[in-house]
Amino acid sequence: MGTEYDVKKEVSDKYSLRGRVFSKLREDILSGKYKEQEELREVAIGEELGVSRTPVREAFRQLELEGLIQIIPNKGAYVTGITPKDVRDIYMMRSLLEGLCARWATENISEEKMEEMEENIYLSEFHAQKGHYEQLAELDNRFHEIMYESCNSKMLEHTLRDFHQYVLQVRKKNLASIQRGKASNHEHKLIMEAIKEKDASKAEQLANTHMINAYQNMINHGFENTIEDHEKKL
Amino acid sequence: MGTEYDVKKEVSDKYSLRGRVFSKLREDILSGKYKEQEELREVAIGEELGVSRTPVREAFRQLELEGLIQIIPNKGAYVTGITPKDVRDIYMMRSLLEGLCARWATENISEEKMEEMEENIYLSEFHAQKGHYEQLAELDNRFHEIMYESCNSKMLEHTLRDFHQYVLQVRKKNLASIQRGKASNHEHKLIMEAIKEKDASKAEQLANTHMINAYQNMINHGFENTIEDHEKKL
DNA sequence: ATGCGTATAATTGTATACAATTATACGAAA
């Protein structure tokens, strides 16, 4: 009953100019192409990408709401950027919310999603052994996506997806360590098992720790030099 | 040192057409003027508000990112709405994040903000006794705002402000109970004292409970009939 | 030289025109 359309929700439609501008700008900001406080001019961006101001402006409004730029009315759009401290904060927030997500997923996950999760674990172990980084990263993303989709909360799903997207660039480099890859897989497996056993508290606690570990690993592999400069500000 | 511009960050600039359209639509969606799945047409909205499609479109893009509408490319904008379950989920998420915010505020709050917070408590007690609902609601908002501003985390501040805004409409009715008002004040006071004593864990736990209580009170005063219909879906 | 005021340029805000896509109506064939 109830015909369900599995409309694949694109983060931003790839086939509209606005969507492409949005994605491009977000990527450029997160990758550091545009420095903090740099002013983004509509015509300049438009010319660079070969589009008019209209889609650029719409993309700007979205970027503002994502917190990546600040728009001062009648003045301009300024890059907010993402600092190492922002990344830290997001991981702390994610730690709590991914925990909640794991808890709710335990209570609401469907048969199909549960199976997909198990499959994800086994595939990950395979690719980890083979050293297939790209597939591993993809499966890692997918694992979290499955959790988001299974928690039965539009709001939480939306929030976590945002955060996930936000730190994706930074995380890419991180998972490219085979050790962390394997450790991460193991943690995923424990979470999956807790969900399967319907032990919500355990799943929550594990997901919690999983995020902390991911962050800890990150600052132990090339991220600490940048974060330490900012730690002093804390 | 370091001239600090106290640029008051408006949620969305009131003086641009786009900002007004955005605020109006958000209010109308949250208040239930537009039903779920209802299609919003750019020209219709524009004519109703006396503006062209341009500001309407930009507002749409923002509403989409806030999750209030879903835009299907080349097709239309459909109201997502906010269900009682969404409200519940947000309160659960807020419970965790307000806790984290209280913890960080304990570690980072400035002298000035600490004093403003104390002042806020005393003023609230006064207005609670007098039965001044509007001032009480305003002070309640401000208390949380002070916390957000004091946690020293742009990301967390941004996220919590979003959530806060999201449930504002619903919450209005809620605080208009003098009992809850006083109870809420007392909880604020305990949080404030914990922050002042630099007991971060205590502050976190109190802020945590404060949110749960606020939600519990809400569903016990006129919200439960609507939520219960949705509880069955859980 | 410095500060101020005005004119000019640059930039953003909004409206409108046009293009592309999607929905609808209607008629012909089965």
Added chain:
DNA sequence: TTTCGTATAATTGTATACAATTATACGCAT
């Protein structure tokens, strides 16, 4: 009657034109 295809209308996507605001340059008075 139903189904399909096509023409038409409606709606969104994009570009451009114009208005309003802000930044800049330059001359003048001090």
